[in-house]
Amino acid sequence: MNAYIFPGQGAQFTGMGLGLYEKYPLAQELFEKANEILGFSITDIMFEGSAEDLKQTKVTQPAIFLHSVILGKIMGDGFKPDMVAGHSLGEFSALVANGSLKFEDGLKLVSQRAMAMQKACELKPSTMAAVLGLEDAIVEKICSEIPGIVVPANYNCPGQLVISGEVEAINLACEKLKEAGARRALVLPVGGAFHSPLMEPAREQLAAAIKNTNFNAPSCPIYQNVNASAVTDPEEIKKNLISQLTAPVKWTQSVQKMVQDGASFFVEVGPGKVLQGLVKKIHPEAEVASAEIG
Numbered sequence: 594m595n596a597y598i599f600p601g602q603g604a605q606f607t608g609m610g611l612g613l614y615e616k617y618p619l620a621q622e623l624f625e626k627a628n629e630i631l632g633f634s635i636t637d638i639m640f641e642g643s644a645e646d647l648k649q650t651k652v653t654q655p656a657i658f659l660h661s662v663i664l665g666k667i668m669g670d671g672f673k674p675d676m677v678a679g680h681s682l683g684e685f686s687a688l689v690a691n692g693s694l695k696f697e698d699g700l701k702l703v704s705q706r707a708m709a710m711q712k713a714c715e716l717k718p719s720t721m722a723a724v725l726g727l728e729d730a731i732v733e734k735i736c737s738e739i740p741g742i743v744v745p746a747n748y749n750c751p752g753q754l755v756i757s758g759e760v761e762a763i764n765l766a767c768e769k770l771k772e773a774g775a776r777r778a779l780v781l782p783v784g785g786a787f788h789s790p791l792m793e794p795a796r797e798q799l800a801a802a803i804k805n806t807n808f809n810a811p812s813c814p815i816y817q818n819v820n821a822s823a824v825t826d827p828e829e830i831k832k833n834l835i836s837q838l839t840a841p842v843k844w845t846q847s848v849q850k851m852v853q854d855g856a857s858f859f860v861e862v863g864p865g866k867v868l869q870g871l872v873k874k875i876h877p878e879a880e881v882a883s884a885e886i887g
Contacts, residue, residue: 596856597674599661599683604865605647610660611640620663627659630700654682654707661686661863667886678816678847691811698806705802709795714785718760721783722767726752726776739766746788748845750874757789796838803831821846848875860884
C-alpha cells in the first residue's frame with residue numbers, strides 16, 4: 594500500500610515552488626490564489642526571499658503547505674494514496690490531499706495557525722532541543738523531573754526526540770540528558786516551544802477557526818500526530834487537529850502503525866527528504882521516494 598507523507602516546518606528553501614510555477618498553469622493559478630488569500634505575495638518570498646525571510650513562522654508554514662499541496666494537485670491521476678500522514682504542519686497538507694479540506698480552507702487555517710503560534714511564542718521565552726541517542730522513556734522521565742515546563746514534543750524516530758519548553762528548563766534538561774548518556778542534546782534555532790503546554794493560547798485561537806471550517810469525509814485515512822492511528826471521521830479529525838498544537842507529534846508511532854496496516858511504500862510530497870530518512874530509521878524495509886510529476 595502507498596502512504597503519502599507531508600513535511601513540516603524546517604523543510605523550506607529559497608526558490609521553493611518556482612519550478613512548479615513556471616511549468617504548470619494549475620500551479621500558477623493556485624499560487625496566485627494563495628497570494629490573494631494571504632494578503633501578501635508569498636510567491637515573492639518563496640521564489641526570491643532570503644533564508645531569513647523564509648524562517649518567519651507566518652511565511653514558513655504557508656510556504657511548505659503550498660509546495661506540498663500544489664505538487665500533489667499537479668500529479669493528477671498519479672496521486673493515489675491509500676493512507677496519508679503529515680509531520681506537524683504537514684498534517685494540514687495531508688488533509689487537503691485526502692479531500693478532507695478544500696485548498697482555500699486549508700491555507701486559511703495554516704495561516705491562522707502560524708499567526709497564533711507566533712503570538713504564543715512572544716508571550717514567554719521558549720525553545721526546543723533535539724536529543725539524540727537516548728531511549729524515549731529516559732527522555733520522558735528526565736523531562737518530568739525538571740522544574741518548569743519541558744516536554745517531549747516530536748517522536749521523530751528511535752533515538753531521536755525533540756523536547757520543547759521554557760528556555761531555562763530546556764537548558765537544564767539538556768545538561769541532565771547529556772549526563773544520562775545522550776549523544777547530543779542540542780538547542781534548536783526555533784522561536785518557540787511548539788507542541789508544548791506553552792502553545793495553549795494558540796490552541797484556543799485555532800480551535801475556534803477549525804470548528805468553523807467545513808471538513809469532508811476523506812478519500813483515505815489520515816494517521817494523525819496526536820493518536821498515531823487511522824482516522825476517517827471528520828469530527829474526530831477536527832478534534833485531533835485542535836489538540837495537535839499542545840500535544841507531541843507521534844511520528845515514530847504513526848509510521849509503525851501505517852506499516853502494521855499494510856504500508857510498504859512511502860512517498861514524501863513537498864520540499865526535502867527529511868521524512869524519508871525518518872521512515873527508513875523507523876522501518877528499514879520500507880521503500881521511500883520523493884513525489885514526482887510524471
